[in-house]
Amino acid sequence: MQKIEHYAFRPIPEEEQSDRISVIVAVYNIEAYLEKCVRSIRRQTYRNLQIILVDDGSTDGCAALCDRLAGEDPRIRVLHKKNGGLSDARNAGSKLADGEYIAFVDGDDWIEETMYEGLLSAARAFGVPLAVCRYRKIYRGHTVDDSTGAAVVFEGQEALESFLREEDAVCIQNAAWNKLYRRELMGDLCFPKGKYYEDIVYTTRLLAKASGTVYIDSAFYNYVLEREGSIMGEGLGKRIFTDQLPAYEEKEAFLRSIGRNDLADIHRYFFYKRLLLYYIDLGKAEKDFRRKYREVIRNRLRRDSRDMERVYQCPVSNPNEKKKMMIFLKSPAVYLGVIRLNERFIIPLKQKRRGR
Secondary structure (H helix, E strand, O other): OEEOOOOOOOOOOHOOOOEEEEEEEEEEHHHHHHHHHHHHHHOOOOOEEEEEEEEOOOOOOOHHHHHHHHHHOOEEEEEEEEOOOHHHHHHHHHHHHHHHHHHHHHOOOOOOOOOOHHHHHHHHOOOOEEEEEEEEOOOOOOOEEOOOOOOOEEEHHHHHHHHOOOOOOOOOOOOOOOOOHHHHHHOOOOOOOOOOOOHHHHHHHHHHHEEEEEEEEEEEEEEEEOOOOOHHHHHHOOOHHHHHHHHHHHHHHHHOOOHHHHHHHHHHHHHHHHHHHHHHHHHOOOOHHHHHHHHHHHHHHOOHHHHHHHHHHOOOOHHHHHHHHHHHOOHHHHHHHHHHHHHHHHHHHHHHHHHH
């Protein structure tokens, strides 16, 4: 692994823009956002693009807007299809793509004009099939950008390890949209149709397969949160339990299948952290929903009790997390009481002392 504290990519002159990048945009009922998204792609300083707009059975004005935008730029191709969900739209777009590189953009987001020039320049410079950037979080009233301008070059499965350690300094994340993929890396891999949190296993498989990865800590992608109707705005809903948790289970099974039990235990450690957090968050849910899924979490953690000692010995483990789990396994009610006490009194007291 090589870290570069201050990284500036080499601009790619037009005569060297020989590799085509196919940018796939899944479109579903986002008429108010779509034009901004597409214009941000059209303005890319890297000009050799194929822009594929996949209208996934939109019921608003997206279909007509896609056609109009295609009429303004010959690089745009539109596919109108029956609604099948985000995964199905991305898979359909991938089949039409003819670029040497593939990228995904969600139709309600937008990208900085140097995104693909920067990612491709870095991929070429370091000879890797996968380039990743940080993203800027766009909320209704503010934005969050933790970019440092650094870069990290990973060999082999080093990027997979960083991803599974959930390192804040390297924002690889599950998402497909902050990445540029060499087509050969993707191969025949598809997103799971009909499932949400479709990126979880997809990204894990590609990181495991990549001969190397470069990460640029610059926010080239603008990710819109809190949009009405978005998954991110739903809070702790049923899809967490029907789609997300099974995807995490599949992710762990894949890691074990390739002989990375060490990384599978790191993944399990963070999985346990999530389950405890979800148990707390379910306190805000409707009574029957809360009762049902708290029981699901209790049963899962009790079933895993024999694995706890091994998992909490993984290199990223925090002793406090193990203490929380031991309390939970003895009594979930006591665990909730300890958390409430901590949030109501101990944390505010510590914050007050730091402020002195």
